[in-house]
Amino acid sequence: MQHYVQRLDQVGMADVDTVGGKNASLGEMISQLSSAGVRVPSGFATTAQAYRDFLAFEGLSQRIEAALKTLDADDVQALAATGRKIREWILQAPLQPDLEQAIESAFAEMTEGNAHMSVAVRSSATAEDLPDASFAGQQETFLNIRGLDNVKHAIREVFASLYNDRAISYRVHQGYEHIDVALSAGIQRMVRSETGAAGVMFTLDTESGFQHAVFITSAYGLGETVVQGAVNPDEFYVFKPTLGQKVPSILRRNLGSKALKMIYTSDGRAGKAVETVEVPADARNRFSISDDDVEGLARIAVIIENHYGRPMDIEWAKDGDDGQLYIVQARPETVKSRAQTNVIERYLLQEKGKVLAQGRSIGHRIGSGPVRLVSDLSQMHLVQPGDVLVTDMTDPDWEPVMKRAAAIVTNRGGRTCHAAIIARELGIPAIVGCGDATELLSEGQRVTVSCAEGDTGWVYEGQLSFEHQTNSVVSMPPLPFDVMMNVGNPDRAFDFQALPNAGVGLARLEFIINRMIGVHPKALLNFDSQTPELQQTIRRRIAGYASPVDFYIDKLVEGISTLAAAFYPKKVIVRMSDFKSNEYGHLIGGAEFEPSEENPMLGFRGAARYISESFRDCFELECRALKYVRDTMRLTNVEIMIPFVRTPGEARRVVELLAENGLRRGENGLRLIMMCEIPSNALLADQFLEYFDGFSIGSNDLTQLTLGLDRDSGVIAHLFDERNEAVKRLLSMAIDACRRQGKYVGICGQGPSDHPDLAQWLMEQGINSVSLNPDSVLDTWFFLANHLKDEVQA
Numbered sequence: 001m002q003h004y005v006q007r008l009d010q011v012g013m014a015d016v017d018t019v020g021g022k023n024a025s026l027g028e029m030i031s032q033l034s035s036a037g038v039r040v041p042s043g044f045a046t047t048a049q050a051y052r053d054f055l056a057f058e059g060l061s062q063r064i065e066a067a068l069k070t071l072d073a074d075d076v077q078a079l080a081a082t083g084r085k086i087r088e089w090i091l092q093a094p095l096q097p098d099l100e101q102a103i104e105s106a107f108a109e110m111t112e113g114n115a116h117m118s119v120a121v122r123s124s125a126t127a128e129d130l131p132d133a134s135f136a137g138q139q140e141t142f143l144n145i146r147g148l149d150n151v152k153h154a155i156r157e158v159f160a161s162l163y164n165d166r167a168i169s170y171r172v173h174q175g176y177e178h179i180d181v182a183l184s185a186g187i188q189r190m191v192r193s194e195t196g197a198a199g200v201m202f203t204l205d206t207e208s209g210f211q212h213a214v215f216i217t218s219a220y221g222l223g224e225t226v227v228q229g230a231v232n233p234d235e236f237y238v239f240k241p242t243l244g245q246k247v248p249s250i251l252r253r254n255l256g257s258k259a260l261k262m263i264y265t266s267d268g269r270a271g272k273a274v275e276t277v278e279v280p281a282d283a284r285n286r287f288s289i290s291d292d293d294v295e296g297l298a299r300i301a302v303i304i305e306n307h308y309g310r311p312m313d314i315e316w317a318k319d320g321d322d323g324q325l326y327i328v329q330a331r332p333e334t335v336k337s338r339a340q341t342n343v344i345e346r347y348l349l350q351e352k353g354k355v356l357a358q359g360r361s362i363g364h365r366i367g368s369g370p371v372r373l374v375s376d377l378s379q380m381h382l383v384q385p386g387d388v389l390v391t392d393m394t395d396p397d398w399e400p401v402m403k404r405a406a407a408i409v410t411n412r413g414g415r416t417c418h419a420a421i422i423a424r425e426l427g428i429p430a431i432v433g434c435g436d437a438t439e440l441l442s443e444g445q446r447v448t449v450s451c452a453e454g455d456t457g458w459v460y461e462g463q464l465s466f467e468h469q470t471n472s473v474v475s476m477p478p479l480p481f482d483v484m485m486n487v488g489n490p491d492r493a494f495d496f497q498a499l500p501n502a503g504v505g506l507a508r509l510e511f512i513i514n515r516m517i518g519v520h521p522k523a524l525l526n527f528d529s530q531t532p533e534l535q536q537t538i539r540r541r542i543a544g545y546a547s548p549v550d551f552y553i554d555k556l557v558e559g560i561s562t563l564a565a566a567f568y569p570k571k572v573i574v575r576m577s578d579f580k581s582n583e584y585g586h587l588i589g590g591a592e593f594e595p596s597e598e599n600p601m602l603g604f605r606g607a608a609r610y611i612s613e614s615f616r617d618c619f620e621l622e623c624r625a626l627k628y629v630r631d632t633m634r635l636t637n638v639e640i641m642i643p644f645v646r647t648p649g650e651a652r653r654v655v656e657l658l659a660e661n662g663l664r665r666g667e668n669g670l671r672l673i674m675m676c677e678i679p680s681n682a683l684l685a686d687q688f689l690e691y692f693d694g695f696s697i698g699s700n701d702l703t704q705l706t707l708g709l710d711r712d713s714g715v716i717a718h719l720f721d722e723r724n725e726a727v728k729r730l731l732s733m734a735i736d737a738c739r740r741q742g743k744y745v746g747i748c749g750q751g752p753s754d755h756p757d758l759a760q761w762l763m764e765q766g767i768n769s770v771s772l773n774p775d776s777v778l779d780t781w782f783f784l785a786n787h788l789k790d791e792v793q794a
Contacts, residue, residue, distance in 0.1 A: 004050040004102040007109075008043050008186070019045040020124030020184040025330050029304065036303050039326045043119070043188035044106040048126050050099045051159060051182045057096040060089055064163070065179065073172040076165075076381045076400055083165045090160040095152060103155065107148055107187070118144045118190040118264065120328070121154035123161055126182045140164070143222055144190060146268025151187060154270040158185040169400040191328065194263040195320025197288040198223030199233055200416035201297055202333055203240075203305040203312045206424065207363065207415070207455075209336035210494035210566065211311065213251065214238040214298040217416045218288045220279055221261030223317055223328070229393050229410070229417030230276065232256040232360075232433040234287050238298035239565040239633075247634050250294055251562045252490070253554075254455075255544040256414065256433075258284050285543035289318060296325055304330050311336070313421075335424045344499060346469045347452040348775065353460035356441060357409065359434035361450075361457030362420045364495065366466045367407030367429045368448040371441045388449055390441050394419035402426060407449035409437045409459055431457030454491030471778050476500045477785035481762075482769035484571075485777060486748055489515065490559045493566035496774045500781065503570030504563060505696060505771020506641070506748035509577045509622060512559030514587070517541075517552060521618040523589025524548035534589055541588070549621065556625035557633075564635035573673055573696060573748075575641040576622055580605050601710065606644025606675075607654045616657070623661035631662070636669050641696055643675040648684060651691040665693070673744065677701035682730040685737030692743075695734050696771070699749025703727050722751030723758050735765050744768055756783040 011019050011027035019027070023045040030040045055061040064086050071082050095103070111117045121142045140161035142154040161167065162183045171178055191198075199218035204211045217226055217233040225231045235254040243249045260276045267273055289297075297316055304327070305312050315329040347366045372387040374380065380401040383389055389405040393412040398419065402408060403426050413419060413432035423430035429451040431437075441447065441459065448464040451457045482502035487493060488511030513521075519538055523530055527538060527548040542551035564572045580600035584590050593614075597603040604612075610619040629635050640663060645651050655665060655672065665672045674681070674688055677698030681688055685695070699722045704711045706727050711720055721727075731747075738745035746769035752759035753776040762770055763784060772780055 003047060004053075004099050005044055005046055005106045007106070008040075008045060008188070011045065017126055018047050018049075018184070019186070020048070020126050020182075021331060022122060022124035022329055023184050023186040024124075026186065026188070026328075029307075029327060029330060033303060033307055038300055038303055039324055041120075041189040041191055041326055041328065042110065043186060044110060045124065045187070046099070046103070046155060046185045048182035048184055050102070051184065053096055054093070054099060054159065058093055060093055061179070063089060068168070068178055071168070073169045073400070079165050079169060079400060080377075083163050083168055086163040087160040090163070091156055093156070095156070100152065103152060104148060107151060110187070110189070115148065116146045116268070118146055118268070119151065120186075120188045120190050121145050121151060121158055121270070122186045122188065122329070123158045124184040124186050125162065126184070141224065141227075142270040142273070143224065143262075144194075144264045144268060144273035145270060146273070150269045150273075155185040155187075157270050159183055166399040173403075188328065191317040191326045192319045192321045193223060193317035194221050194261075196318035196323075197221070197293075197320075198315075198317040199226045201301050201314050201316060202416065203301050203314070204333060204336055205237070205494045206336065206420075207361070208494035208498065210497065212240050212565065212568070213494065214240060214243075214301045215416070216294060216297055216301075217256075217414050218294075219256065219258045219261065220283065220288050221263055221276075222274060223315055224274070225260055225262050225276065226414060226416065227315065227418055228395050229413030229419050229432065230262075231258055231260050231414070232412060233258060233414040233416075234289070235415065236294045237562065238294060239561070239568075240298070240302055241565075241568065242634055243295065243298055243302060245634060248291075248295075248632055249298065250291055250558075251565050252558045253287065253544070255285070255287060257435075258288060287544050293318060293325065300325065300327065308332065335421070344469075344471045344473055344778070346467075346471075346775070347450075348467045348469065349448075349450055349452065350465040350467060353448065353462045353464050355458055356447060356461050357431070357434045357437045357459040359409070359431040359437070359457055360413075360415055361453075361455060362408075362415060362423050362430035362432060363427070363451050365427065365429040366448065366450045366452050366468075367405075368463045368466075369406040369446070371443060371445045371447055372405075373438060373441070373443045375438075388447055390437055392438055402428065407431075409434060409441065409449060411435055411437050429457070431459060434459075454489055456491070473500050473778070476781060477789075479763070479781065479784055479788070481767055482746075483777060483781055484746065484748075484769050484771040485774050486753075486771050487563060487774065488512070490562040491515075492774070493563050497566040499774060499777050501567070501570070501777065502769060503567050503637070504572040505746050505769055507560070507563050507572055507574045509556070509560075509575060510579045510583070512556060513577060513579070514583075516555045516559050518588055519548075519552070520584060520587040520590035520593055521552055521621055522593040523587075524552050525617055525621075530589060537588060552621055553625050553628070556622060557628050560625060560629045560638065561633055561635055564629060564638045567637070568635065569637050571639055572637055573639045573641050574626065575643055575675065576610065576619070578606055578643040601704075606646075607642055607650040608644070608646065610642075611650065611653045611657060619657070620661055623658065623663055627662045630670065631668060639671045639673055641673040641675055642692075643698070644677065644701070645674055645688065646678060646680065648687040648690070651688055655691045665691075671744070675701075675748075676734045677705075677749075679706055679730055682734040682737075685734050686741070689737060689741055689743055694744025694746075694768075695738055697731060697734055697745070697747040697749060699727070699731075699747060699751035702730060702749070703751070706730060722749065723755060723761075728761070731762070732765060735762075735767055738768075739766060746771055752780065756780050760784055760787055 201216040216236040219233040237252040311333040408430040484505030486506040488508040545551035585594040671693040674692040676695040748771040753773040
């Protein structure tokens with residue numbers, strides 16, 4: 001009977017034609033990776049020959065071929081009717097006697113007398129999961145199936161699923177002949193994740209293609225809720241290069257709402273064996289797996305990736321009874337790993353509008369059009385080319401119509417659900433997990449869907465203009481200095497690292513505080529003395545973290561380490577927080593702790609704030625985060641920058657304070673950089689450089705203070721120009737002082753991004769680096785290269 005059924009431990013990747021991609025991969029991992037700690041539940045699989053003989057047993061194959069011969073797969077209604085008819089034929093057909101006997105023997109061997117063992121019955125197509133074709137979610141999975149008769153029925157359900165609407169459409173559009181694809185049913189022992197957790201992980205970042213991170217999603221219960229997009233899961237990013245060093249390697253944590261979980265019922269039949277229930281509020285406000293689980297999963301993912309030699313898409317489950325982590329599927333990742341790495345594609349919004357909804361962005365594109373509200377599959381025919389499809393949740397059944405949409409917006413779902421994978425593959429911008437998009441958006445309303453601004457996707461009112469750019473970066477012309485980048489947003493770090501660069505010349509800590517924390521550090525340090533209303537607001541923010549202070553430090557660590565890992569081992573210069581008092585006051589709980597200043601730009605900021613008695617404890621939290629990233633996570637490419645240092649005395653005191661907090665200059669390779677942004681910094685450069693390893697010039701403040709104008713004032717904005725002769729004289733003084741002392745000097749202000757001719761002048765002055773806004777890197781680079789070329793030719 002082996003030609004009809006094979007145990008999973010008897011097959012491997014050489015058997016894709018026999019048991020399909022998923023089952024072959026499961027067998028491969030059981031036989032090859034068990035000794036490395038990769039646990040895969042045991043089971044057996046029906047063969048492709050068993051499927052083909054089943055179709056031939058009562059002439060089904062000829063009837064199916066005739067039904068599909070004249071089908072227009074783009075006609076959604078005809079596709080649905082034909083698919084439904086074929087599936088009914090398959091479900092009504094009996095299994096051939098030899099196959100039935102083979103299943104009975106294999107099931108008895110697997111269950112060892114426990115006839116009511118819970119099993120999963122999964123589909124595995126012989127053409128799926130190949131490097132050039134993603135069949136993710138094309139066929140069905142049935143969980144918690146119990147009893148031999150129910151297993152046989154579920155196998156027929158799996159066979160029928162090869163003719164789901166989405167699968168028929170997918171084969172047509174991918175150029176596969178229906179007759180060339182066969183199906184294997186995998187019968188596997190269930191992992192008790194209904195009392196644990198489950199999810200999906202990728203061995204690269206799904207949005208940017210960054211290959212040095214493992215991206216993990218997790219929710220309570222059976223993993224189908226994550227795969228289907230029925231929940232907004234927890235998300236984690238883990239840094240591969242330090243994972244093997246036995247140091248903390250989790251870069252980011254995002255707490256998902258996890259409102260539902262899938263659990264067993266007492267009925268073991270397909271379609272009735274599982275149900276979804278609500279998750280209690282206290283469990284929603286916790287991460288569904290521990291940090292140890294996250295890193296354990298990441299290590300397993302790397303083992304699997306190394307074995308297959310390519311990025312992988314992996315489904316996992318944690319058994320709530322034995323506490324172990326199991327792998328239930330592993331397939332090649334087929335979208336980002338195939339993308340061209342030598343071409344940079346950028347979508348840039350040219351204007352902003354009113355924000356209508358927001359969620360998790362899928363891809364980096366922008367789309368616009370009229371809203372088409374669709375409640376279920378029966379309304380798919382309403383979607384016209386160029387519409388923005390808005391619905392509660394999509395699944396792979398929607399694939400035939402998804403390709404028509406200019407963009408997709410859903411209430412539910414995470415970045416690893418099948419619908420997100422399909423949207424990525426189709427190149428369609430999608431925003432998932434908005435919560436209430438179907439209520440906020442109106443039928444026919446014109447909107448713009450932007451996934452080009454980071455982790456958060458935004459739905460804007462109106463049809464906004466945007467630009468689409470592509471640039472080849474095969475061989476960037478050499479320049480006599482380093483081109484670095486100003487990157488404050490950790491959400492975009494994995495994207496921006498793909499641009500040509502020599503690291504990050506300015507990473508603003510206040511961006512992390514504002515975007516990822518949003519609460520004044522004093523309100524967290526003094527949490528118990530806050531009003532009950534404010535405490536409740538803060539509790540919602542810090543859900544999933546041990547305490548208010550831990551939340552502040554951990555979020556700083558996540559933001560800093562993400563930036564450091566994205567550009568590792570290149571330098572990432574992190575500027576300590578430089579909020580002004582009015583900006584700090586706008587944070588949650590901030591008004592109570594900030595002074596009222598007439599001109600905050602010239603007030604309580606920078607070094608003066610750090611060394612003050614009133615703010616020193618807040619500064620120490622920043623130091624703790626930086627020390628953890630550098631010394632514990634071993635991301636020693638992080639350097640520290642101190643802003644707005646008015647006097648050499650302030651310089652000395654802040655450097656001493658850093659040392660008291662474990663950040664001693666020169667220790668563990670630590671370099672301290674000072675922002676040169678006050679005229680006194682350039683005039684007394686030699687004195688300031690006694691305490692620092694170099695300058696990073698802030699041209700915005702330097703221009704403001706040299707010319708005596710408020711850069712935020714529209715009345716005199718026309719006078720603001722970093723190329724003013726007085727400003728350039730101070731720039732020259734700072735550069736010359738650093739060069740005399742053999743110390744680093746760069747510029748991170750806005751000037752070179754706005755004025756390529758200023759970047760050219762700085763290059764001629766012998767500056768070490770120019771740090772540019774990411775959207776100006778390529779243009780400025782080519783401008784300077786062309787200038788050098790013209791000089792040589794002249």
